[in-house]
Amino acid sequence: MRWLMSLVLVLAAATAVSAGPLDSPGAMKALNCSACHGFAGQSSGDTMPILAGLWPEYFKKAVADYASGKRPSTEMEPYAKQAMQFGVDDLAAYFGGLKREPTKIASDAAAVARGRTAAQQCVSCHGPEGRGDRAKLIPDLAGQPPGYLKNQMILFRDDRRSPGDDMVKSVKTIMKSLSDATMSDLAAYYSSVR
């Protein structure tokens, strides 16, 4: 009987088509994302965030906020609406199931060191290495491209990211107190965390 079971298993393995990188519904729905965010959400650009490894619930909140205009973005509002149309659950599951490869954009070591010191004020929310808090939807900053991180800090400072949202009041208060150079240092540090 055991040999029969083995034979069945071998035959099943031989006939099963192994899942390719485009075989999940989320992968196919994510095809438009790769133009900016890279294949499998691994952005190689400085200003485009890496989507691979984003927690599904965080991804869905970001898409909903972009689509509603709460998080204003010329680029993301139409694509967020398309993501909702295609099925945001599939997209969130797809990106959430991928491992984030940290950005390959290297920062100056001195800037990283200064940023590590400056990051003390971020620890209470984002954690000691910027890994965030999934339950509170505080994002994991580690390894995101520095240009993207700095742009978000500027948007918070200028109250152009989620304007009027009390949830992000504290981060905006901190950003208003930071110099442009410190923001660059923080971006360098968090992008370098491995």
Next chain:
Amino acid sequence: MSGMTRRQFLRSSGVGLGLGVLGGGCASAMKGDFAPKTGRRVVVVGGGWGGATAAKYVRLGDPSVEVVLLEPNRQFVSCPFSNLVISGVRTLDSITFDYAGLRRHGVRVIHEMASGLDPAAKRVRVGEGYLEYDRAVVAPGVEFQWEQVEGLAANQDKVLHAWKAGPQTQALAGQLRAMPDGGVFVLSIPPAAYRCPPGPYERVCQVAWYLKQNKPKSKLIVLDANQNIISKTALFRAAWQAYPNIEYRASNKVVKVDPTAREVTTDFGDKVKYDVVNLIPPQRAGTIAVQADLVGADKRWCEVNHVTFESVKAPNVHVIGDSTIGLPVPKSGNVANAMGKVAAVAIVHQLNGKQPPELAPGNTCYSWVSDREAIAVVNTYKIENGKVVQIEQKLTPGQSVAVAQNSLGWAQSIWNDILG
């Protein structure tokens, strides 16, 4: 084939060897069926934004499918950002790439021109021979309608279009630099539809910016065959406030050029003298699409199924990119890239006897209005009753350095998406 994957088999077979030799450019070897098909094969004609993407994504979707890409150029030069080469803001080198990344995906890149397509026999002609396919992707971009402008066909070396990035881009930059201060630069925009609707207006910004910086007594006369700026209209109008050296004339179609008199003539009979002319000719689908009769009654563009990009005129032939018509999308690089991916997924489904999913493209389009600021328009689409319809279009509120930075991130990612 036991103990051997299909890929290993192909690599060790005569198919791989034959195409490897041809990859070196040995046209004389291409006689008859010069690489007989041993499994399922997709032949992609044209390695631009659409074709290169489709080739890569068919391989990603199903590595057991052989993909042959026919592209005469050994290097890929990006049309997006090429206007910045004319103004000297970027170098041509910085927008030039090779096809090594596609080869790493197992795409067999042959640097030869596909000379014909026979949908009935499922063959693509190359040199004196042919390749058989199960499905073909036709992505030949645009061809110029030289005959629409008197004097243009005979003077292609002097009257530059610089509308296919490469040597002409560099040559036009050279002409602009050599123009004396106080000279007149004439830029002629063809009637829609043409490749990259906002492209000519971005070029106006770049030439005007260059002249303002370097030749302040010079003038830029824009002769636009269209009634108005056809893309990002208000944003370009606002940007042009910074360039009093622009003289924009709408509804001025150039019908004649005379390089000896250094003069163009419009359809009203107005004659305009120039020191440098940049004449972007009227356009149609790439020649192979016209010769294979994939075009409509206008003999210019190809209608396709909106879900699979299969030609409405020829089965098993998918047309993508600038050659297509009938979808509410611009002829942009981003759309060609998106079409390449959607078509690749459809082809992989069809080759495996499955129903293709209903995906739709998106368009992200940046235009640089100076050496540091840019504007953008973004469109997304969905499928409704089998047709592509727009979900939303959104424009940047104004021009900014931040948008220009986003465009650099976009470029880095999309070049990698196409070729990496």
